Every structure is written in C-alpha cells, then in structure tokens.
Amino acid sequence: MKTAFAAASLAALLTAPMTVADAFAEPAEYEFDKNHTTIRASWVHLGFSRQALHFTDYEGVLLLDFEEPENSTVDVTFTLPEGLWAGANQERFIAHLNSDDFFLTAEYPQARFVATAFETEDGQTGTMTGDLTIRGITNPVTLEVELNKRAPHPFSEVPTAGFSARGTVLRSDWNMGYAAPAVSDEVEIYIETELSLVTDEDGAEGADE
Known part of the structure; x- marks a missing residue:
C-alpha cells in the first residue's frame, strides 16, 4: 500500500501564471492544509468491491x-501506527495492517516519500517521480499530477496551490503481498491537497473552512 502519496507533495511540479506571481517566482516553503488534504490507497477485495x-x-x-x-x-514522512484510517469499526483491520503481513510498524513505524524528478x-499537468520507502524497502513511484488552481486563498489571502495526483503501485x-492476487496486488493512490505558503504573519497558514 503506497503512500507516495505523497502526497501531496506533488506540488513542486508545475508552472502557471498568476496575479501574485512574485509569491510563486522562486523556491518557497509551503505546508499542507490538512483540513483539505486527502491521501488514499484503494484496492479490489476478492473481486466484490473496492476498499480504501x-x-x-x-x-x-x-x-x-x-x-x-x-x-x-x-520530502514527506508518514507515521503509520496511528496514522492509518479505514472507517468506523475497523480496529481489527487496522491491527492487521500494522502486522508483519503488511506495514510491520513495530519495526518500521514510518514511511517516506522523497521526490527525485x-x-x-x-505547466498544468505533469509527473512527479520519487523514492517511496516502506518496511525499509525503497522503490521508485511515479504520480500523475494536475495543478487545479494557484491563487491567493479567498479567506486569508495566503498564496495557495491545489493539486490532484494519481498513481499505481504493486504492494508486493x-x-x-498478503492474499494477492485474491486481494489485488495493484493499489491505486489518490491525493487531493491544498498547500499554503508559509509566512511569518500570525494566522496566515490557510483557511479553516
């Protein structure tokens, strides 16, 4: 199950015109708006349904x-033991994901994605390739990325960039690879994120709504 997700992460990619171009014209620090970021992995369960x-x-x-x-x-680091969510009443499933069959979080509590290209x-669509490390194993992952919008946020005026990213990995x-291929080895990655420019101004991280 892949987190390249990275998310979110994705942002570093693209070029697009904007009225506040100076805010985007050089490398600058951004942060996730976690109220408006979703990082999800999805797979087919026994041919009956797609789970996430x-x-x-x-x-x-x-x-x-x-x-x-x-x-x-x-460069995105994921903390896994408490950072996996599959819906209500899924404690048994989450415990299985943390076990040796999957993430083995007792030995590898974190996963990491580092973009390389x-x-x-x-300037609107493109790819982000990076190294995804899970269970101490590193493999390259490529995400298809789309820049949805880049502009000052209407609630805060903080420069904000929104991205969608998609990718496919083999969990094996x-x-x-537990239960593959009955449970699909192929896992789809979906990332929706809003990134806010980090500023020194109080309360300028991004909107809460």
Whole structure:
C-alpha cells in the first residue's frame, strides 16, 4: 500500500501564471492544509468491491519552485501506527495492517516519500517521480499530477496551490503481498491537497473552512 502519496507533495511540479506571481517566482516553503488534504490507497477485495485506506499522520518539507520545478524539494514522512484510517469499526483491520503481513510498524513505524524528478510540458499537468520507502524497502513511484488552481486563498489571502495526483503501485514490491492476487496486488493512490505558503504573519497558514 503506497503512500507516495505523497502526497501531496506533488506540488513542486508545475508552472502557471498568476496575479501574485512574485509569491510563486522562486523556491518557497509551503505546508499542507490538512483540513483539505486527502491521501488514499484503494484496492479490489476478492473481486466484490473496492476498499480504501487513508493516511492521516504526515509531515512534509515542501520547498516549491513553480518557475524551475527541478529546484523544488518534496520530502514527506508518514507515521503509520496511528496514522492509518479505514472507517468506523475497523480496529481489527487496522491491527492487521500494522502486522508483519503488511506495514510491520513495530519495526518500521514510518514511511517516506522523497521526490527525485518533476516533468511538465504545459505547466498544468505533469509527473512527479520519487523514492517511496516502506518496511525499509525503497522503490521508485511515479504520480500523475494536475495543478487545479494557484491563487491567493479567498479567506486569508495566503498564496495557495491545489493539486490532484494519481498513481499505481504493486504492494508486493514492499513485501506486502498478503492474499494477492485474491486481494489485488495493484493499489491505486489518490491525493487531493491544498498547500499554503508559509509566512511569518500570525494566522496566515490557510483557511479553516
């Protein structure tokens, strides 16, 4: 199950015109608006349904350069034991995910995604490739990324960028192939995120609504 998610992370990618161009013209520090960020992995269960897992505990170093994406830094760490959520009444399932069959969080309580390359031709869509480490195993992951909007936030005036990202991984690449192929080895990654420019002003992190 992959968290490259990274999320979110994604942002470092793209170039797009904006009225407050100076705020986006060079590498700058951004942070996740966690009220408006979702990082989700989805798979097929026995052919009957598609199930999902959300990653809720993460922190990132997001230094974004929208003019020269290759100068950006995206480095996201996920804390897993308490940061896995699959809905109400799923305690048994979450315990299984933390076991040796999957994330083995007793030995590897964190996963990490570090971006290594960004590509875009139109400044609106592109790819972000990075190294995803789970259970001490590192594999490359590529996410398709789309810049949804880049503008001052209407509630705070803080420069904000919103992204969607999608990718596919094989969980067996991280020694998490339990019950495959009955439960699909292929896992789809979905990321929706809003990133806010970090400023020194009080209360300027991003909107709460």
